[in-house]
Structures are given as C-alpha cells and as structure tokens.
Amino acid sequence: MAEEPDVTEDHVPAACTGCGNALSEGDSIGFERRQVRDIPLSTVEVTEHRAHRCRCGCGTVSSAPMPEGVAGSPSSYGPNLRALAVYLLVFQHIPVERTAQLTKDVSGAEVSTGWAASLLPEAAGLVAGPVNLIRALLVMGHALHADETTTRIGSMRRWLHVACTGFLTLLHLAPRSRAGADAGGVLPHYRGVLVHDSLSLYAGYGSCTHQLCGAHLTRELTALEEDFPAQKWHQQIRWALAGLNTQATRVRAGKIGEIATEALLLYLEAFQRGIAVGLSQHPRAGGRKQSTARNLLERLRDQAHAVLRFADDPGTCPSPTTVASVPFDRSRPS
Template identity: 40%
Template sequence: MSGLEELSREELIALARALAGQVGALEKENGELRERVARLERLISRNSGNSGMPSSGDDLPGKPQPKAKPAKGGKGGKRRPGKQPGAPGTYLAWSYDPDERVEHFPAGRCGCGADLAQAVDLGVTARHQQIEVPLMTAATIQHDLHTVACECGKVHAAARPEGVPAAPVSLGVNLQAWCVYLMVAHAIPVHRCVELIASLTGAVPSAGFVHGMITRAAKAVEQANVRIRALLTLAYVVCCDETPIRVGAAKAKRYLLVACTDRYTWYMLGDRTLASFKRFVIADLSGVIVHDRYQNYDSPELGERDHQLCAAHLLRDLEDCAETYPGAAWPLQIQTALRGLIHAANLAREQGKDGMHAGTKAMWINSFRHGVRIGLSEIRRIPGPAKTVTQPIGRVLLEVLRDREADVLRFAHDLRIPPTNNQAERDVRPAKTQQKISGRLRSQTTTEHRYAIRGYLSTAAKHGADVMTAIRNALLGRAWMPPDPTPA
C-alpha cells in the first residue's frame, strides 16, 4: 500500500473503480472457466450406461466404467457364460440316416497268434457319429460342348451350363458366392479374402476379380431390395437407426441408415440431414416408427404417424440424471416403472396374450407419471428462448416424458410394438464391426453396393433361408425374393 497515502480522493476513487472492474472481469472469467470445466467433466463422464455412446468407447483413457446393471440372478448379478436361463438349448442330435457309414474291425493278431482278419464277426457293439466337413480343394471342371447333326440335316450345339460364362477359363459360381459372403457378411477385406480362399480351396482369384464381385452381386439383388423396401412400407411397425461410417476421403463421414423389422432389413447411405431422411424409407412408411428421438424422425415434412421412443435410450438418459442428481428419487422411480412395463409386456407376449394384466399396467403407468411430476417439480425450467438458454440436465427429458407419454408407453398398450429399437441396433452393428476390421470404405458406390447385398442377406436369413444359397442363386439370376406377408 506504499504511496496510497499521497493519492488524492479522486485518484483513490479512480483506482478503486479500476480494481473493481478487474475483479468483475476476473469473476466473469472464473465463472466461464467453471462452466467449461463442468462441461468437460460431463463430457468425460459419458459412457454406454448413461448415454448413446457405444460400449467400445468405455475403454478410452479417463472414461469411467458404466455402473453394474441390476442383478438378474446368480452370484453378484453376473451373467454366467454359455446358455442363459430360458434360452432354447442346442445339442448334437443322433441321425438315423447318416450320410456315410464306415465299418471298423479289429486289426492285427490275437494273443494266440491268429490273424484277426480271419476272426468271426459278432456284429456292431458300439456306434459313434461325428459331424465333419470334407477338405475343400478347388477342382478344374472342363465343359465340352458337343455339336450333333440330325438325320434331317439340322445341326444342334449343346448350350453352356448355367453359371458358365463364354470365357475359356472362369471361376465357378460357388467360389464367387464365397467371395461375396466373406466380404459382405464377415467384413473381410479383399486381399485377405483372396488369401482365405486360397488357403481353403487352393484356388487363387485375383484381387480385382474378388472386388468386382461386390458390384456384380449388388446388381443381382437389386430387384429383391426393391421388394424389401416395398414390404417395409406396409409393415405395422418399423425400427430405425443410423450410425456414422467413414467413406471415401480419410475424414469424410457419412451415415448408414437402417429401417427393419424382424423380417426385413433395408439400408441407405446418406447423412443426418432432413434432405437425406426424405430420401429414406421413412416418408413412405405407414406403420409405427421405433426410434431414438433424433429430431428428423419427428419432422412434419415426413408426414404424420405414430412413434415409439426407444425405451433403452430413455433408460440411459435417466441413468445420466441419477448420476447428476444422486439424492433424487425420481430417476430411479421412472426407470423402475419403465422396466416393469417392459417385463410385463414381454411376459404377456411370451404367454400369447393380447395385452398385459390391466392392474399391473395401471400400477406401473401411475408410478411413471408420479416420477415425472416429481422430477418436473424439482428441476425447474429456466425462462428464455431455447437458442440462448441451456436448460438444467434432465429438464428436457422430463418434458418429453410428460408431453409425449403416448409415444413413450405405446408398447404397453399394443404388444405388437417393441419397446426399443434393438432390432435396428443389431442390424446396424455390422457397419461398426466392419470399420473396426477394415477402417474406412474407399468408395461411396461400393459402400452402397455392399449394404444392398447386406440388406438382402439379412432379410433372407430372417426368413430362414440359407445365406450361401441366396447368394449363389442371385448370381445365377434367380435371386431369393421375400414372400408376401401373412395377413394379420
């Protein structure tokens, strides 16, 4: 404070005002830093248990692990490996019509010195069946097309067999089907596909030929995908989802959109813009859409329809609220009510009933509504326009639960509607697996072809068709077609 005594009253006032301005600036900066730290802490706290992040991100440095799920039996609530309670069992069944029988006799000599080959056969005393696959070796099959002359003088030439092109030497349709299957169904890169086929069969197709099979197969299943898309538009309920994928340039990010049921799968490569969603199948759907609350699904430009908001996403958002407000009871109450309704709906569906028990449904819905009201009373809305005011964590979620209760609980009133879009999550997972294995996809056109084939194969598998047969027949010009839906 040396020298302050020599300052005049006016100078001291000016100095105090300057210091007050600096303090105000520091307080403002400190407040901004606190908000920034809070945002960063919240960002770091996101994981697969309290947000839509994939579980693969839980292992990133600094990420907290998701909380353990409620115990469902067993010690500590941990799921045992192998078959789960209630899951259908599998076993190796005895075949009464084996493909091959191999007779085995004792060989060598008896202790008395006699040759056992001359011994009396007393019959079979033990039988053992083993399921085995033959060793695959590519065989070169030459097709000699003969020409014959009839007595009348006409000459007739033999036609090429199905699947044999006009080229002098070609790869058979079975090998072609293996190439498509390995690349599309199992995300095996082209050169590794060549190596794998060479190891398994001895045939060595070129990398260019193998890569070209994606385009050929996509063209072969084109009409099947047209039919799949048309049948989806007629479905009573459709699950939708989207996931980012890297296509083309190293930093180019697109989105793979999927619309599916337990019978059909259809993919489209696009982005998360409304223009892309207009090209998506959603605009033509007539049934209920199950989705993750992304805003484009609710756009009036896509038409009016019924929605089911994914309960799995809602439960994760509520888990975020439980972690943000550890002393609040409403997040757990709403979670418990949602899980109770899901369990009751699944149980009624398994028992072949048209709906869940009325008393059970009323109890859980009442608990759900009370939890929402309590949450709204504790997490107050901040007045102001949405673009400039950030609402407290959980406030917007609670308003969705209140204002869109019909879309949240639609599954509880109609058992045909699933509570989650897990079907879409499963159908979009191959794209995430592919990126882990191969990284980005080099061409947008090839990516579109890849998922056209994938949608065809997924739909065929859902109908119980053999995938390899579906590929082979498509390459022969006889693509598998989904049958007409059974009337409800």
C-alpha cells in the first residue's frame, strides 16, 4: 500500500447502530484502510495558442511566434498523443488501423489511419542520433548476436534482421541476403565474436570470429530426437553441449578459474562420439542433397571449432546462448 495516497476519502457511519444518534468524523476512534489503484478517465484536451500582433507607438507591428512544437496547420495533435500512437505502432506492434481506433476510443481524438502512419518517419528522424550510437556500440562490442526472421507488412512477407547484445538491439527490414544483412550497417564492420545460426550468409563475414548459436543447434537436435526416438546420438551431443555451457558459465561468473581438464575431455569425447555414431546411422545419400540429420551432423563435425568456441576461452568468449540441459546416461554411451 502507498504511504501517501493521492486522494483520501473518509466514510463515516450515518448514525449510531445502538441509539440512532448522528455521527461525524470527530467521533472516529479508528478506521480500516483499503486502497484502490485506477487511472483517471482520459479525454483529449484542446489548447488554443493565440500569437498576437501588437502595434507599437512608433507604428511598427510585431507578431509573436507560435511555441515550438505547434504545427503550422490550424488544428493538430500534440506530442503526448503522437507519442502514444508511436508506442502502440512500434513497441506493441499494433496495426495502423487498430492504433487509430484505440487512440480514438481511449482519448476521444478523432485521428485517422493516415495520421498514425505519418508519425513513423517523424519518429525515425527524432531517434536517428540514438540509433547511430547503438549501431556504433554494437560494432565495437566484443560479442554480437545476429539473427533473422519473417514478418508480415500488410499482405507482404518481409525479413526482419537483428543485431544485438544483452543491452542493445538494432532491428531493420531487408531481404534475406548478404546485402539485406549489410543494410543494418553493423555486420560489414564487425570484428569481434559473431554468434549466429547456420545460415550461409553469415559465413561470408571473414573479418570476425564465428560462434554457432547453441539455442539453434539444440532446437535442431530436439527435432531430430522426435524424428528418431530410438537413436541416442542427439541426446549425447546435446548433453555434451549443455555440460560445456554450464562449465563456461561458471568461469564467466568467477566461480571457477577455468574448465577442469577432466571435465573438458569428458564432454568433448561425448560430443565427438555422438557425432560419429550419428554419421554411421545416417550415411550420405547419392548426389548433393542430404537428409536433415546428415546435414546437421556434418556441420557439427566440420565446424566443431565454431560450435565449441565458447568453451575455448570462456573468460572472454560469449555464451552461445542458453543450451538446454538434457539427461544422458553415461553408463550407456552411444
């Protein structure tokens, strides 16, 4: 409960329940407290700005300027209403038409969809400086995560690219291509450790060090476990990655100085044996096209340095994102 409520309402019994005499607040000997949190009814408030013209005794007429932020049109919407609409559009991902409807329902302002859509370029211009700063800080960072996913704008499917750390995020819309990833202005200039999935376009960035994302690998291994439940190699590889990730996390947290040699050997051996068994159970097919399982296993084998980089120097190398831990019975290795 709030120590100092904004409003206090006192409720006094109208009369004594014994004799019927009238009672007032002065008769109070104590009270029970209840607090209710609510928001005030919101309605649009119209402020008229009048810029006067004044005539001096010398005959000169001087005009007062309109305050900064007041639009040139006779009627406009103020910064608070515009900020609300931009918040709904950008942060809450509410479509333009529904943003206009919600703004009208909440505030009473009869805004149009065209007005709501016109706010985005204005807002983008206002945050251009901070966005450039975010871009520069991402480029200078030691570790960077990159990914991409589909989104829809109207009836069209577009690709949304992200470059981020634990503190900064930069999003941009572009095709799913090297040029599309470059359009964010971060990856072409990055020189640190880039954590990403196995999309081939990321491999083209040769100026940075690569770490394959453990969350993506875990998803792929889990999917193959569902496809081949009788096999155990996927569980063994996932168990090894989870164990190494736990040890690396302890190093970064300062709980241990380094991953113990025996632990490192245990997990690396399980990782390599799991791959070997998986490859034996999923031999190569004729031609270039291979099965999903074979493609993953060859990637784990051929790019082991990028998969396990987080354990090479865990004090400075980033986590490959959280790798889900799965039980694995070492008494029955693959």
